[in-house]
Amino acid sequence: MADSVEEKKFCLTEVLDVFKSCLTENKEVLVDQYVAGWRGLVKFMNSLGSIFSFISKDAVSKIQIMINHRNGNNGAEYVTIQSMVKYELDNKLVDLTKSGNFPESGCRTILRLHRALRWLELFLERLRTSTEDGKTSVMCADAYNESLAHHHSWLIRAAAGMAFCTLPGRSTFFEVMNVGPPEQVVAMLGDALPLISEVYQITEDLYTEYNLLNLP
Numbered sequence: 001m002a003d004s005v006e007e008k009k010f011c012l013t014e015v016l017d018v019f020k021s022c023l024t025e026n027k028e029v030l031v032d033q034y035v036a037g038w039r040g041l042v043k044f045m046n047s048l049g050s051i052f053s054f055i056s057k058d059a060v061s062k063i064q065i066m067i068n069h070r071n072g073n074n075g076a077e078y079v080t081i082q083s084m085v086k087y088e089l090d091n092k093l094v095d096l097t098k099s100g101n102f103p104e105s106g107c108r109t110i111l112r113l114h115r116a117l118r119w120l121e122l123f124l125e126r127l128r129t130s131t132e133d134g135k136t137s138v139m140c141a142d143a144y145n146e147s148l149a150h151h152h153s154w155l156i157r158a159a160a161g162m163a164f165c166t167l168p169g170r171s172t173f174f175e176v177m178n179v180g181p182p183e184q185v186v187a188m189l190g191d192a193l194p195l196i197s198e199v200y201q202i203t204e205d206l207y208t209e210y211n212l213l214n215l216p
């Protein structure tokens with residue numbers, strides 16, 4: 001699924017649709033779709049310029065870790081985030097308090113992407129409700145400061161802040177999304193956001209239940 005997203009001309013609607021397909025009927029989060037959603041977003045970010053490549057590199061390495069889990073001998077245990085959490089905890093495959101033998105556990109890797117999903121949710125909501133003269137760089141920075149920044153060192157925060165300043169204005173940004181006229185972008189965001197929020201909340205509740213929100 002991720003490959004087909006990469007081969008066609010980029011369209012953000014399709015990427016967000018992939019995220020929407022993450023949820024199963026009984027509200028579990030499918031790892032393949034979750035990861036494919038991130039791959040599409042990273043592709044979008046790459047099209048915004050090479051200044052984002054340090055972010056892209058980190059995201060790609062986390063995506064690859066999850067693909068490796070899915071392709072590994074125990075891939076079936078990683079079908080959903082719920083099954084992954086249970087499997088890794090039952091088999092003591094997670095560093096719970098300090099970094100140790102499992103720097104690439106699915107639980108810690110998904111946690112990093114999960115925190116980034118909160119940034120995405122906040123950023124898209126700001127884009128959705130912005131006016132024509134709204135600044136994407138400010139929307140992006142505000143969303144970041146409210147979410148991911150809390151988990152990053154000052155060096156990463158500084159680098160991210162510089163990258164945000166290079167974001168194009170709202171109208172160019174909307175064009176790169178390749179969704180259609182601004183009204184259509186706004187409608188598409190309004191349609192996608194509730195599902196992204198739901199995926200975020202389900203993961204947040206799961207990680208809270210198992211006390212995994214601060215994995216090193």
Ligand SMILES: CCCCCCCCCCCCC/C=C/[C@@H](O)[C@H](COP(=O)(O)O)NC(=O)CCCCCCCCCCCCCCC
Nearest residue numbers: 041042044045054055058059112113116119140148156160
């Ligand atoms: C459109 C502009 C895109 C701005 C992206 C905002 C997110 C800023 C994240 C900055 C991350 C910097 C890179 C390094 C991070 C790591 O230190 C850190 C911790 O990892 P560790 O515990 O293994 O060491 N990693 C993370 O927090 C994971 C970051 C994952 C970032 C994924 C970002 C994908 C962005 C996709 C943008 C799509 C925008 C679509 C809008 C219409």
